[in-house]
Amino acid sequence: MKSALKLPLVVPLSAVLVAGCGGSGGSGDSGAASRTPTTTASAGIPGCAPECLSGLSDPGSLPAGPHRTSHFFNGQLTVTFAGRWESHEDQPVEFSVAPEGSWDLHRVLFWSDLIPVGKDQKRAAGVPSTAPKLVAWLSSRPNLTVSKPRSGTIGTDALPAQVVDIAISGKAVNEASDCPARACADFLTWPNAGDNIYGIAEPAVLRLYLSDVEYGGKSHLFAIGIEGRDQADLKVFLPDAEKLIAGADAPVGPAPS
Numbered sequence: 001m002k003s004a005l006k007l008p009l010v011v012p013l014s015a016v017l018v019a020g021c022g023g024s025g026g027s028g029d030s031g032a033a034s035r036t037p038t039t040t041a042s043a044g045i046p047g048c049a050p051e052c053l054s055g056l057s058d059p060g061s062l063p064a065g066p067h068r069t070s071h072f073f074n075g076q077l078t079v080t081f082a083g084r085w086e087s088h089e090d091q092p093v094e095f096s097v098a099p100e101g102s103w104d105l106h107r108v109l110f111w112s113d114l115i116p117v118g119k120d121q122k123r124a125a126g127v128p129s130t131a132p133k134l135v136a137w138l139s140s141r142p143n144l145t146v147s148k149p150r151s152g153t154i155g156t157d158a159l160p161a162q163v164v165d166i167a168i169s170g171k172a173v174n175e176a177s178d179c180p181a182r183a184c185a186d187f188l189t190w191p192n193a194g195d196n197i198y199g200i201a202e203p204a205v206l207r208l209y210l211s212d213v214e215y216g217g218k219s220h221l222f223a224i225g226i227e228g229r230d231q232a233d234l235k236v237f238l239p240d241a242e243k244l245i246a247g248a249d250a251p252v253g254p255a256p257s
Contacts, residue, residue, distance in 0.1 A: 044251060045074045047216025050092035050112045051191045059087040061100060069095050072110055073215075077250045082243065093190035099240060106237040108244055111223040114210075115189045117197055119143065119175050123189070129221045131162045131210035138164070138208075143172040143185040154211050154224060155248040161211040167231075168202040175199070203230040207238070209245065212255040219255040224248075 046052060055071040062085045069077045072095035084100040098107040116124040116137050127137045132149075139146040145167050152163040172183035179201055186199035200206055207226040212219060226241040228234025 045076055045215040047218035049074055049216065049220075053092035056089075056091035059090055061086050062097070071095075073112070073250050073252070077110060077248065079244055079249075080247045082240070093193065097244070105229055106233055106241075107225075107227045108241050109225040109227065110248075111188075111190065111225065113191050113221050114223050115191065115193075117187055117189050119185070121186055121195075121197055130219075131212050131221065134210060134221065135162055135164055138166060138187065141185070141187060143169050143175060143183065144187065145169045152209055154209055154222065154245055155250065156246075157249070157253070159211045159213060159222070159252070160254055161209045163207065163209050165234075166200070166206045166208055167204070168200060172202070176201075200227075204228065205231050205234045207234065207241075213252040214255045215252045220252075222252065 053071065053074060057070050059067075059070070062081060064081050064083050066078055066080045067085075069075055069090050071091045072093075074092075077095060079097070081097075085097050086100045086103055087095065087097045088103065089096040093112050094109060096107050096109040098105070113129060114134065115129070116127050116134060118124045119141075124137060127133055135146070135149050138144060147165040149162040149164050152161045153159060154161050166187075168181075168183050168185060172185060174183040175186060176184040176199070181201040181203070184199055184201040186197045188198040189196060205228045207228075209224040209226075211222045213222045214220070224245055226234065226238065226245075228237055
């Protein structure tokens with residue numbers, strides 16, 4: 001199933017119970033007993049996250065004010081809504097939200113440890129999981145146009161981030177048999193996501209924030225995507241999306257340089 005906004009996951013990500021490190025029910029299942037850390041503020045975010053976490057929820061309609069995730073960042077990401085928003089994805093690798101009633105138009109997606117995917121829908125080899133390396137790899141994809149990276153920040157702690165806008169190239173060769181537009185391209189996935197892949201369909205635009213962070217004593221790639229149905233829609237949505245991102249709070253810090 002695909003839309004003009006994006007290439008949704010091959011299977012909805014919410015249908016996959018993310019489970020690694022000996023969890024059950026996911027692509028990382030080893031048959032061992034679950035070692036999923038307890039989701040509590042005192043537990044922090046374990047360095048093995050998101051691979052060693054499990055759980056998913058559909059939060060639904062969300063009122064104005066602060067909201068804390070149940071699963072993303074081990075239940076320790078807080079965002080503040082100016083009005084009513086909605087969410088249908090809260091799990092270790094993704095927390096996504098949209099102003100209420102606009103889920104199919106534009107969204108803000110919080111992601112952990114993105115993995116690049118080639119046009120063969122397989123993980124791209126030899127790409128370190130850092131913001132500069134992922135930006136360089138995205139820029140090398142001929143079916144995508146990627147803006148020159150600019151500096152930005154994420155959250156109340158102003159985590160340093162690289163920010164790029166991603167769209168389908170005017171000369172793109174379609175990569176999907178069920179693409180709803182002239183051309184589509186898949187380019188991202190997540191740990192323990194199985195065959196689930198993220199992409200966009202022309203004329204959608206994705207503004208991507210990428211920040212190298214540290215939690216649990218290990219370095220990770222924290223990403224936030226702002227989707228727009230097209231460039232004009234992205235421009236209209238940006239003020240609300242950027243306000244949400246600026247107010248986000250989580251117990252993570254910049255990765256050591």
